[in-house]
Amino acid sequence: xxxxxxxxxxxxxxxxxxxxxxxxxxxxxxxxxxxxxxxxxxxxxxxxxxxxxxxxxxxxxxxxxxxxxxxxxxxxxxxxxxxxxxxxxxxxxxxxxxxxxxxxxxxxxxxxxxxxxxxxxxxxxxxxxxxxxxxxxxxxxxxxxxxxxxxxxxxxxxxxxxxxxxx
Numbered sequence: 661x662x663x664x665x666x667x668x669x670x671x672x673x674x675x676x677x678x679x680x681x682x683x684x685x686x687x688x689x690x691x692x693x694x695x696x697x698x699x700x701x702x703x704x705x706x707x708x709x710x711x712x713x714x715x716x717x718x719x720x721x722x723x724x725x726x727x728x729x730x731x732x733x734x735x736x737x738x739x740x741x742x743x744x745x746x747x748x749x750x751x752x753x754x755x756x757x758x759x760x761x762x763x764x765x766x767x768x769x770x771x772x773x774x775x776x777x778x779x780x781x782x783x784x785x786x787x788x789x790x791x792x793x794x795x796x797x798x799x800x801x802x803x804x805x806x807x808x809x810x811x812x813x814x815x816x817x818x819x820x821x822x823x824x825x826x827x
Contacts (some may be wrong), residue, residue: 661712663700670713673719681724683769696724710798717799720733725777735738771821779814786811
C-alpha cells in the first residue's frame with residue numbers, strides 16, 4: 661500500500677486518536693504529520709504481520725506519548741528556570757466538546773493523563789475509540805484478558821482521581 665493510500669484511509673483515525681491524548685487540535689495535527697512521516701520512513705520494512713491500521717495505531721500511540729513526555733519535560737524545565745508564565749498553561753482545544761462542557765471535560769482528560777501510559781492507552785482505545793478488547797490486544801501486543809484488566813484498573817484509578825478532584 662502506498663503512503664498516499666494509507667493517508668487517505670487512516671489520516672482521520674490517526675488524528676482522532678492523537679487528539680484523545682493531547683486534547684489540542686494543533687498538537688494532534690503535528691502528531692498526525694509525525695506519524696505519517698514515520699510510516700513513510702518505515703513503509704518498506706512493514707512485514708504485514710499486522711494490518712496497516714494496527715501498525716498506524718501503534719505509531720500514533722508512541723508519537724502521542726512521546727509528545728506528552730516532551731511537553732512535560734519542557735514545562736518542568738521552564739518552571740525550574742522561572743521562565744514559565746501564566747500564559748504558558750496547557751490549552752484545552754478539543755473540537756468534539758461543547759463550550760459549556762469544556763471545563764469538566766478538560767478536568768476528566770487531565771485525570772486520564774495522570775494514568776500510567778498502558779492504562780491510559782487501553783482506556784482511550786476501549787472507551788473513546790470504542791475498539792474491541794481483541795483489537796486493542798493486537799495494537800498493544802497483549803492478550804485480551806490483560807487489556808481487560810488494564811481497562812478495569814484505569815476505570816478504578818480514574819474514578820479515584822475524579823472523586824479527589826471534585827472533593
